[in-house]
Amino acid sequence: MDDIKVELKNLTKMFRIKKNIITAFEDISLKIKDGEFWCFVGPSGCGKTTLLRVLAGLENPTDGTMYIKHMNISKPLNSMVFQEHAIFPWMDVKNNIAYGLKMRKLKPNLIDEIVDFYIEKMGLTPFKNAYPHQLSGGMKQRVSIARAFANDPEILLMDEPFANLDEQNRVLLQQELLKIWEESKKTVIFVTHSIDEAIFLSDKIMLMTRHPGKIKNIYDINIKRPRVIDNIRSEPQYVNIFQDIWSNLREEVSN
Known part of the structure; x- marks a missing residue:
């Protein structure tokens, strides 16, 4: 077991x-x-x-x-990723990925380190300050996946x-x-x-x-x-x- x-x-x-x-x-x-x-x-x-x-x-x-x-x-x-990208339209990419970490009250420098790591992993570096309406469907799902993994x-x-x-x-x-x-x-x-x-x-x-x-x-x-x-x-x-x-x-x- x-x-x-x-x-x-x-x-x-x-x-x-x-x-x-x-x-x-x-x-x-x-x-x-x-x-x-x-x-x-x-x-x-x-x-x-x-x-x-x-x-x-x-x-x-x-x-x-x-x-x-x-x-x-x-x-x-547990983290769940849905068919429809469930990211917050009023937050940019970096803050969307950081959301769960902030809710868990991690230290700001650790949040930045984790978020930057997954932004790079998911190929989102050029879009880290972009808002969801500026992203394609594929990019929005990259944000959803990055946020899910960032929550560990x-x-x-x-x-x-x-x-x-x-x-x-x-x-x-x-x-x-x-x-x-x-x-x-x-x-x-x-x-x-x-x-x-x-x-x-x-x-x-x-x-x-x-x-x-x-x-x-x-x-x-x-x-x-x-x-x-x-x-x-x-x-x-x-x-x-x-x-x-x-x-x-x-x-x-x-x-």
Whole structure:
């Protein structure tokens, strides 16, 4: 258990909508090791995002148990990056990234050091004094990711953060995310509709059934790192896993 960061046992989430009970997902049991990169994939409406919100503490599970091993029990910290960039329009890039650090009342010189580090890492140096309305969608998501890592979370939760980006920016940010993750070795749980993205990024993929979401399969991605998007697509394991996930997804959607 020492290296288990997250353990879910028979986790279920239901909602009451008027007189109806809707099950978002049910009977989810899995173990995520410290430092692993997981992707959750499944049909629309299968409960992926709701599961992520439960892990973030934004929703309470209806049934089952959830164990998260925190280094600091008194002040556990997770960060979440959403599909829509959630940065403050009245703050420039530097202050957006610094926001969480200021809320934690870190010393100003330490805040500056951390913020400058992640501004450089995410290629934001020329834009550090810019405001969100002056940035492209890709740049705004770079700010969101920089802010999340700057907070030094134990778990980074990402809900389709690149879904609204064009293909070029999507690939660039996937590569940037992997670089910063490989250095930090944070535990990352990433929701995506893209099979290609999931295989490129992750150590493990959890494939969910259609609503209500259950675990259909878990895939180990043993393709060596560091990964390059152009090279990975020629790997035999990539082709086999892609075809298997696509076949299972098509089965879920068509039934």
